Amino acid sequence: MKYFHWFEIQGVTEFTRGTTVLSIENGTTQFSFVKPDGTVQPRVYEAINNKTLPNDPLHLFYLTNQFTGNTPLGYWIITRNGGVRLNISTLMEDAINPNTLKDNFFTPPSVIQVGSLQKNPQGVMVGVINGRFYGGATTTWDQSPTYGMFGGFANGEYELDPHFIMTNINNNITYIAFEKIKSNLYASILMEYLLTSVRITR
Numbered sequence: 001m002k003y004f005h006w007f008e009i010q011g012v013t014e015f016t017r018g019t020t021v022l023s024i025e026n027g028t029t030q031f032s033f034v035k036p037d038g039t040v041q042p043r044v045y046e047a048i049n050n051k052t053l054p055n056d057p058l059h060l061f062y063l064t065n066q067f068t069g070n071t072p073l074g075y076w077i078i079t080r081n082g083g084v085r086l087n088i089s090t091l092m093e094d095a096i097n098p099n100t101l102k103d104n105f106f107t108p109p110s111v112i113q114v115g116s117l118q119k120n121p122q123g124v125m126v127g128v129i130n131g132r133f134y135g136g137a138t139t140t141w142d143q144s145p146t147y148g149m150f151g152g153f154a155n156g157e158y159e160l161d162p163h164f165i166m167t168n169i170n171n172n173i174t175y176i177a178f179e180k181i182k183s184n185l186y187a188s189i190l191m192e193y194l195l196t197s198v199r200i201t202r
Helices: 044-049
Strands: 019-025 028-034 057-065 071-079 082-086 114-119 125-129 132-135 160-169 172-179 184-191 194-200
Touching: 019 057, 028 044, 028 071, 057 114, 071 114, 114 160, 125 160, 132 160
Parallel strands: none
Antiparallel strands: 019 028, 057 071, 071 082, 114 125, 125 132, 160 172, 172 184, 184 194
16 A cells, blocks of 8 residues: 655755845955845855956846746846846856846847846846847746847937936836937837837927
């Protein structure tokens, strides 16, 4: 006679709970981890990936898709001229999805100058790169390697200030930025790949 008892196993790593920290140490970008008991594991990226991060750090994102129960999608460390994507469980560079900012473009520009980025509720990055507005693709399954990749920038003759506002107006995500060439505010509603823009003159 055989007896069976169904059970579930939840695999966790030492990085399942805690706080991630992006900092500069003696001019070098560092990514560290603080455990729930306050113990600090410094320079985790260097220790795990055996290399240093790009210079001039700007953002650290833990991306989740709020529309699918906060499905975790990865860590992004964004610097002035690039960035890397890490697996949330191992903190190693992602082996499945695009793991550098350049690889996160379907057609990467020759030069990447990040103004600023923010995370969209759908778990993709949006923002100003090379003075243009980019939004990560959301038209596929959020576990697809192409989810969150940047296509072409929003069309138009403009050069945006690095900083912008992201807000929710009438259940639409709206972006407001300052257009440097014409010295105007630029309000945009980004819905999938369509960009409807309204220029607001002074």
